Amino acid sequence: MKKIHIEFSDERLITPSGLVFVGQILGKSSFVKKINRAPISKDYLQKQIKNGDVLLTYIGMLCQGKPQYEAVREMMDDPDYYKYALGISYAIPSAETLRQRFDMIGDSLRKDIQQANVDMLREMHIEPTALDNGFVPVDIDVTPFDNSKSNKEGVSRTYKGFDGYAPIMAYIGTEGYLVNLELRIGKQHCQKETPDFLRETIELCRQLTEKPLLIRLDSGNDASENIGIFMEESYKYNNVSFIIKRNPRQESKEEWLESVRECCQNIQHPRDGKTVYIGQTFRNVTYSLSDNEEKTVGIRTIYEITERTIDRYGQYFIVPDIELGTYWTNSSLPDDTVIDLYHAHGESEQYHSEIKTDMDVGRLPSGKFESNKLVLELTMIAYNILRIIGQKSLKKKDAPGRKKIHRRRIRTVISNLMQFAGHLTEHAGRLVLSIGRSNRWRFTFKRLYDSFAFIT
Template identity: 35%
Template sequence: MARFKLKESKKELTSYAGLALIGQCLEVVNVEALVDGGIPVSQGIKTSELVKTTVGLLSIGKSDFEAVEPFREDRFFKQALAVRKVPGSVWLRQRLDRVSGSLLEPLDDCSVRLIERTEAPITPHKGYVCLDMDTFVMDQSGTKKEEVSRTYQGVDGYTPVAAYLGNEGWCIGLELRPGRWHSSLEIDYFLERLFPRVERLVAPSLPVLLRKDSAFDSAKLLFAVADEKIRWAAMARGFEYLIKWNPRKQDKTAWVEQAEAAGAFVEKRPGKREALMTLNVDRAWKKQTRPFRLVIRIIERTTNKHGQMLLLPDVELEGWWTSLDEPEETVIERYRDHGTHEQFHSEFKTDLDLERLPSGKFETNDCLLRMGMLAYNCLRLIGQLGLTGNLAPIRHPAKRRRLRTVLQEIMYRAAQVIRKARQWWLDLGHASPVAKVFAYLQKRLVVQPGFASG
């Protein structure tokens, strides 16, 4: 096998050319205006530079504080992210510990600004812009970090709550929560912060469909989303909800008898029958009672798929609270697509390497997670604009690209860094397949007309 000879030169190279596009995303957001005004410093590194540095690291899949050390003297890293000085790992950790509480709200606004100012595509699914909300588990086993406790998956960690908008999966809400918290605990406060962002981002002509799983089945939350529907209706806008029913201690035999009495069962195959029903159920909260539509599906199996007889019938009971005025089959089909959000959770934990949060302080980890939300949206935007159109490298058709694909195709692109005539250049190589993509993204990642540059 032929061996390559090694050579060192004075040429400046980078293996993260995509950071130049992340810097443009941060320029669109105008992090300085959002952060430095509320958290000023008399000297040294600005708070906005801490944010830019951390988001830059997260956007190339590096979540540890120590990962910043190789970039402290990297001229391209500084130029791409528009930072004067890159902090060391110790300084970065200590500064974030001090300012993390003040950064939470500005970081949330950063993600909304990015989507809003670039006029990022927010596409509906079968007529509705879907807003998917759920909690997920971040395993922190073997650590002594603040608020790490037993989660519903039986591991020690955190259970953050996240909200994703549209077919693209824009993350417009991500907050860290102690592992022991139930999914619905204090979730009404999260909704109060979430709904104005949805109202701000979604076009008035498009209706919104909120989808949640059975962990959020409570009278309090049903009343909250019903009130939100009324508020949107007053603005001549559409808002609907679809929430999985939690049957808890329901008597399945009684439900089968009720379906039989209504004549709702339909035989799907020998040994399997299915019933769909719609009920109006009164729910009570704080001395108020309201009717809610409940779609019920009952599946009874007396034989398995191989034709083997079962000793006892296997009964599957499911239900959905909804404001949709659609047939039961359509309601169930709309909820089935809700499972797509599980992929977005995994992208945070694997592609951005945020499964194990680096700090021992809860508030700092919450701040880092929201910076991860901004990095996620930056990468999602680059993927949607650059890797789904005609200029993209040849791949299978898709309505969105996974963050890992964006990292491999764009972020981890090698280039030669050239500075001449007081200008910075990136030499992507001869006949580079992504050179046109880079050029297009540089033109597209700017504040769109109609938005102030401040």
Template identity: 35%
Template sequence: MNFDIELTSTPITSHAGLAFIGEQLTEAKFEHHMQTLVPGPTRSDRIPDADLAKTMVGLICCGKPYFDAVGDYAGDPYFPHVLGLSRLPSAPILRQRIEALPEEAGKAFRGFTTRLLARHPQQLTEELHGEPYCPIHIDVTPMDNSGSAKEGVSCTYKKFDGYAPIFAYIGPHGFMLDNQLRAGKTHCNGEGTLEWLKQVLKRAEAASSTRRLLVTDAGHDAADNLLLFGQTADTDFVVKRNMRRDDLAEWLKKAKRQTSDQAREHIDCGACGYYGQGELPLPGHPEQRLRVVWRAIERQASPDGQLLVEPEITIEAYWTSLDWSPQAIQRFYEKRGTSEQFHSELKTDLDLERLPSGKLQGNQHVLDLGMIAYNLLRLLGQQMLGSGLVPGRKSQSKRLRLRTVMQNLIYMAGRWISHARQWCLRIFEGHGWAQAALSLAPD
């Protein structure tokens, strides 16, 4: 080696970007709400519940969502200072106290999330067909926790043991509005889903005054859900229809009657698409009729030209309150696949697939704190993009992946200096993302 390696007493941090996380976490209402979870007098040396929550959010933002990781920062003055902690908890205390938080703690975490989103309404709105909408995508994604004996872990529809949480993402960039951790065997529209959907719609109304557009798959094609969506003020919906018991050939005939030769869609050399629309009664509620649009695909040959013995029929139908054309509804729903990327960022970028607690309620709290970390990282990424200072082609992107924010902002190196009772964080001016990071600093 042509250089020496030495230890220094000068505080140097490898996660300078946590300063911006700590700035966003400073909220008196959140701290007060957390204090009310433990009524009555407490020990003077007791670490506040709000500090435990902030510690966990900080760890998740660093990609370390497990309790033992707090030991990595035991001798680091920077980590507790920028997160506003009175004292850094040990790993056993962090685990015990997070798992012991009452169910009401979820209201504090969701309240903070809703207020955070409400402060940035421009991030939640997009223009669709000339009208501003606040899209809400609801989806279930399994979390693989195979080989563990955690409470609630059971066989998911992906045929591995784990959890089956449901998520609601709001806005075009995928901020998380709400979540619910559920046992792996729970059906996507299982018990309690309707109440959870009501909660999501209330939180969406509190977060944005823009008209909401709720989108979900066929797993939530239930009359009670559709009635809820239709009766909620300032809310439109697109819900994929479950076609399991329908005669697909009949739907194809109806679409052919409504589609002219000029409007017929050429899928590939062996398939054509036809579009239809109409009104159908809700199952169990014949007096209630809703608009249904659909695309029928008739395949006579495989994409490589091999003729099929019998045509294959595929129907993609949607319940909707929108007056858009069937083609526009189809194109809009196809973009819903982006929500799968949001799941991926949560489970891989934040490493939250294998939750750290053995208790279901403890893992729910960790997932709620993960929601806060997820939204803070997403917000920082969007704010840097808006500054126009993000280097390279990323400045042309609509959204920064969480991993990109973590690698270039959270993991940014800095020098932590104390002088004249003042603290200063110095970042190397030659760092490509230094100017983008400075754009986040409060005036």
């Protein structure tokens, strides 16, 4: 076997060549201009490094799965490439500048970043894909971030049993584009401040699609106030439906079973000793309007009650095992369909996982709560950029892999399209990024670059 010799070269070998996609996508939006015009305190030393440059740099880091401030030092080895790829006008900030500027900006740009995120999706001609029934799903859920053994501001005990944060996320479409989020302290109940978040999310979703929305929430958000928001929105625009898993609270499973045993029309027997009752009833819900006037409406309630007298191994139960699942909804879809649609809400857990593990954002970098809010808000833009790249890569069959998929995982996008090695040369005023013919993703990479360049 021949010995391989390692030596250093002055050639410009670029590992994260995929950052050119980030610059192309953000370059078509007014994100940087809005950020630079935003009224922010100017009591800092490096006035020449604009806030737009700072946030562009950090979004580039997030798109590589590197949220820690110190990761910016990797860009210092070839700053000209990163400036060109990301559209940075002056300079790449140092890790210290990143930290100081994030502490200064905090949560003051929340509205600007939300709008920039929606504008980016629209400018890239992203239309969230609807379900087969015509509804565009909007999945909203809280996902705890583990920040144990830290003294960060806002870190406290979450319902998962560890210390951390409890942000709420909202995804739209079957692809799972991130349309809204909010960082919360770990001990905050999932329903606290959720009504305002729901109103905000609906307004953002309306800017992305005119199709009817189907909003799905779990039992932690079973509150009359939430139902009231959806009902009033539905009365106004007739394009908001919801499925909320009910919290049974003090309700008796045995009483539910007795009440439906005789009247249920859909009784299934999957195996010996297992009976499933599926049907609907109506229950009154009272909520308050904006003028504090109370309103009572009958809400359709879907139930799925499973009674087991024998387990799967043939063992008889002394007392039957009863499993109760009930759901609020204002849709007219069949009972079985409503239940299946709620179960599909569990796919949003995969989106959470991609943010926390693939992008490595689960452990937030700052000790200040307001700074971590900004980190998470920029994560929304970076996540959607990676999602756009992943979905565009599926348009043609030029990528490796034979398995047909409808959504490419963020980890795959980062490893195969962001961390894409290239050889950068400059000649006659032109920058050329050469791609090795041994890389099986080269055709997809070239197609994506050309397609983003021609989007107007």
